[in-house]
Amino acid sequence: MIKLENIGFSYSDDLNTKALDSISLEIKRGEFVCIVGPSGCGKTTLLRLLAGLSFPTEGNLLIDGKPMDGPGDDIAIVFQDYALFPWMTAYKNIRFTLKHTRKGLDKEDEDRIARELLEKVGMEDAANKHPYQMSGGMRQRVAIARALAMDRDILLLDEPFGALDSKIRGELQNLLEDLWRSDKDRARTAVFVTHDIGEAVRMADRIIVMDHGRIINEISVPLRRPRVIMSLEEEKTMKELRLKLSEIMLNDTGDSGKACRCGGPA
Amino acid sequence: MRKEKIRMLIAHLLLAVLLGVVCLAPKAKALLKGPLPLIIGIAVIELLFIIMAMRSRKKTGTVGTGPTDIITFVWILMIIWEICTSVMDLAHPVLVPAPENVFYTFVDQWKVMLLNISYSLRLLIGGMALGLGAAVILGLVFGWNERLKAFSYPIANVMAPIPAIVISPYLVAIMPTFRSASLVVVILGVFWPQFLGIINRIASVEPEILDSARIMKLSQPVMLFRILLPYLVPGILNSLKVTMTTSVLMLNFAELMGATHGMGYYIQNSIVYANYTHAVAGIIVIGVVVTILGSIVGIIQRKFIKWH
Numbered sequence: 001m002i003k004l005e006n007i008g009f010s011y012s013d014d015l016n017t018k019a020l021d022s023i024s025l026e027i028k029r030g031e032f033v034c035i036v037g038p039s040g041c042g043k044t045t046l047l048r049l050l051a052g053l054s055f056p057t058e059g060n061l062l063i064d065g066k067p068m069d070g071p072g073d074d075i076a077i078v079f080q081d082y083a084l085f086p087w088m089t090a091y092k093n094i095r096f097t098l099k100h101t102r103k104g105l106d107k108e109d110e111d112r113i114a115r116e117l118l119e120k121v122g123m124e125d126a127a128n129k130h131p132y133q134m135s136g137g138m139r140q141r142v143a144i145a146r147a148l149a150m151d152r153d154i155l156l157l158d159e160p161f162g163a164l165d166s167k168i169r170g171e172l173q174n175l176l177e178d179l180w181r182s183d184k185d186r187a188r189t190a191v192f193v194t195h196d197i198g199e200a201v202r203m204a205d206r207i208i209v210m211d212h213g214r215i216i217n218e219i220s221v222p223l224r225r226p227r228v229i230m231s232l233e234e235e236k237t238m239k240e241l242r243l244k245l246s247e248i249m250l251n252d253t254g255d256s257g258k259a260c261r262c263g264g265p266a
Numbered sequence: 267m268r269k270e271k272i273r274m275l276i277a278h279l280l281l282a283v284l285l286g287v288v289c290l291a292p293k294a295k296a297l298l299k300g301p302l303p304l305i306i307g308i309a310v311i312e313l314l315f316i317i318m319a320m321r322s323r324k325k326t327g328t329v330g331t332g333p334t335d336i337i338t339f340v341w342i343l344m345i346i347w348e349i350c351t352s353v354m355d356l357a358h359p360v361l362v363p364a365p366e367n368v369f370y371t372f373v374d375q376w377k378v379m380l381l382n383i384s385y386s387l388r389l390l391i392g393g394m395a396l397g398l399g400a401a402v403i404l405g406l407v408f409g410w411n412e413r414l415k416a417f418s419y420p421i422a423n424v425m426a427p428i429p430a431i432v433i434s435p436y437l438v439a440i441m442p443t444f445r446s447a448s449l450v451v452v453i454l455g456v457f458w459p460q461f462l463g464i465i466n467r468i469a470s471v472e473p474e475i476l477d478s479a480r481i482m483k484l485s486q487p488v489m490l491f492r493i494l495l496p497y498l499v500p501g502i503l504n505s506l507k508v509t510m511t512t513s514v515l516m517l518n519f520a521e522l523m524g525a526t527h528g529m530g531y532y533i534q535n536s537i538v539y540a541n542y543t544h545a546v547a548g549i550i551v552i553g554v555v556v557t558i559l560g561s562i563v564g565i566i567q568r569k570f571i572k573w574h
Contacts, residue, residue: 053477071481083474087496087573096492101482130573150482 001064002027002050002154002189008058009045009213015057019045021213023059029153030187032180034200036245037210043193046210047158050191051077063154072154076147080159082139084131090118090142091127097149117145121175137168141175148179155180157192161199173202174228181225197245201238202227209248217248273334274319280341281312287345288366291353298352299370307369311340363543371547378532379551385527387555389445390517393452394510401457402502405464406490415465422462430455434520448520448528455516456509460502467501468494500574503567507560514556529555 002025009020020042027033035043048054049061052071061068063075084093094114098105105113118124121141131139140160147155157176161169180190194200200207201221209217221241223234230238285308288301318333344365350356351364372379408414434451441447471494479493521530529552536544 048477051477051481053480071483073483075481077477077481079474079477081472081474083472083478085475085478085493085496087499087571097482100484100488132573 001029001062002191003062003065004049004059005062006059007046007049007056007061009042009049009054010057018213020049020056023213023215025208025215027189027191029189032190032192032203032205033208034192034194034204034206035208035210036194036197036200036249038249039195041210042213043195043210044158045213047077047156047191047193050154051075051156074153075156076150076152076154077156077158078140078143078147078160080162082131082136082143084139084142084146086131089128089130090123090134090138090145091115093131093142094118094146094149097146101150113149117149118142120148120179121145135168136164137172140164140172144172144176144179153186154189154191157190159193159195162194162196169199173199174226177203177226177228197242197249201241201245207245209245219245219248267328270329270334273331273338274329277315277334277337277341280338280345281308284308284341284345284348287348287353291349293352298364299366301366303369303373304366307372308344311337360540361542363546367543368547368550371544372551375544375547379529379548382527382529382532382548383551383555386514386517386521386529389448389528390452390510390513393449393517394456394513396449397453397456397513398460398502398506398509400453401460401464402495405461406468406494406498408461409465409468410486410490410494419462419465422458422465426458426462428458430516431519434516435523438520438523444523444525448517448525451516451520452513455513459509460505463501463505464498467498471497500567500571503563503571507563510559510563511556514552514559518552 004023004025007020007023008018010016010018023046035046037043045054049056049068052068052075055068063072084090085096088096091114094117095110098110098113115124115127118127121144123138123141123145126134126138126142129138131142134142143160160176161172164172176190180188190203192200192203194203201223204221207219207221208215209219219241223230223237227234227238285305288304288308315333315337319329322328322330322333347365351359351362352366408418430451433454434447437447437450438444441450475493475497479489484493517528518530518533521528522534525531529548533545533548533552536542536548
């Protein structure tokens with residue numbers, strides 16, 4: 001479980017401005033949480049704290065009851081800009097990750113798992129391509145495969161589909177949901193940052209709304225999974241949730257809320 | 267396409283004029299060597315132009331203005347040189363040697379030149395390898411560690427702009443042999459700019475790449491040599507071309523001061539004996555060697571950093 005107790009964060013060059021202020025939040029194991037909010041509201045800063053890439057200046061951040069003191073053994077991350085190692089092919093990106101994050105695998109295991117993961121994300125034919133030879137969607141598939149290669153319980157995603165067109169975004173949302181649900185034996189926790197309200201409703205069990213470094217609202221998404229094909233009733237619920245979120249964004253965040261996308265693929 | 271044909275036609279008309287002047291024009295000089303080495307030299311230049319043009323056409327579908335402009339310039343220069351020296355004897359025969367004599371030097375002196383080139387190259391490659399190796403290893407370690415960076419960066423900023431040429435007379439005086447002094451000149455000339463460049467480039471590595479690596483909890487050696495080093499290789503190779511040219515410059519300068527071998531020595535020795543024919547031939551050889559080394563770096567760049 002991830003527990004944040006009164007978390008505050010200020011950047012070292014501007015200690016008077018709080019990028020995060022009094023954030024208290026609990027994320028249960030296996031939960032899919034989306035964090036939405038306008039640009040600059042602190043979503044990515046919060047995600048970086050969860051990743052152990054930055055440290056809170058106030059409060060406590062606990063993972064399974066233990067204070068966080070750096071990038072944890074439980075955490076994998078997917079960035080908007082993919083962050084693949086550009087000098088490695090898709091296969092080598094995953095193989096490298098396996099070699100350096102999962103101890104005890106022999107070379108055959110590494111090779112087999114790397115190929116399986118590429119197949120899972122539909123990239124088996126692009127195994128020998130470098131990132132510069134791939135489209136944005138392909139790169140993000142490889143980035144997801146790389147995060148899965150780390151075999152960690154908590155998956156953090158920082159606007160992973162923000163730079164993709166709506167068709168590819170929809171495909172990758174389905175893929176991510178499938179992968180997240182596919183491993184029945186383990187409850188993988190996902191924290192997904194987005195400024196797309198439609199995407200948040202499509203992906204989340206719970207949506208956290210942020211503005212000016214604070215959590216201003218929380219909404220549960222009572223929709224069954226998978227959410228690819230939905231009943232009329234469910235579609236109606238989804239629309240209502242989007243509308244509700246849009247209202248929250250506009251009313252509680254003022255003009256900054258307009259920076260959020262209210263559409264997006266369902 | 268029509269413009270390209272016109273450019274090619276002009277270039278080859280100039281080549282015909284040059285060959286005509288070399289082979290047919292009455293020569294004014296009595297001490298002129300035979301034209302065969304010069305004609306072979308012209309043929310080699312033409313062959314290189316054809317290779318460049320074909321590669322350019324294969325890559326872009328057109329020869330482009332670059333190769334034709336260069337070859338046109340070369341032919342015009344050689345025509346003027348040939349007319350002013352061999353045909354009309356306008357220039358001083360000792361100070362401005364005829365092209366026939368300069369190209370004959372390559373035949374006459376090839377063993378001496380080869381010996382001096384190999385001497386210079388051994389120093390150059392050895393010095394560059396040591397300077398670059400030290401700069402890469404120390405640059406990675408010092409650039410990555412904040413404390414070491416804070417300590418070394420101001421020093422590197424002071425040292426990097428000082429040309430190694432400036433301290434080469436001092437090095438020649440304090441080092442036990444001239445050869446070791448030349449080596450240190452090249453090492454210093456390569457080390458400081460590369461060291462500073464690597465520290466600067468580490469500071470501008472994409473943060474997401476570093477975050478990805480941090481999340482993997484990579485060990486420091488893996489972080490330095492499997493993440494940072496490959497990321498920095500394109501920048502290192504790009505600057506290597508410039509560094510190599512300045513290293514040749516520094517080495518030749520150092521060789522001017524008391525060496526007994528090397529291309530710098532060869533040119534200096536020729537000038538001392540007022541043999542400007544050999545000096546000009548030596549200058550051309552240095553240009554060719556630098557061009558070949560630059561091409562080798564270019565091939566390495568194309569082969570190993572396609573991803574960049």
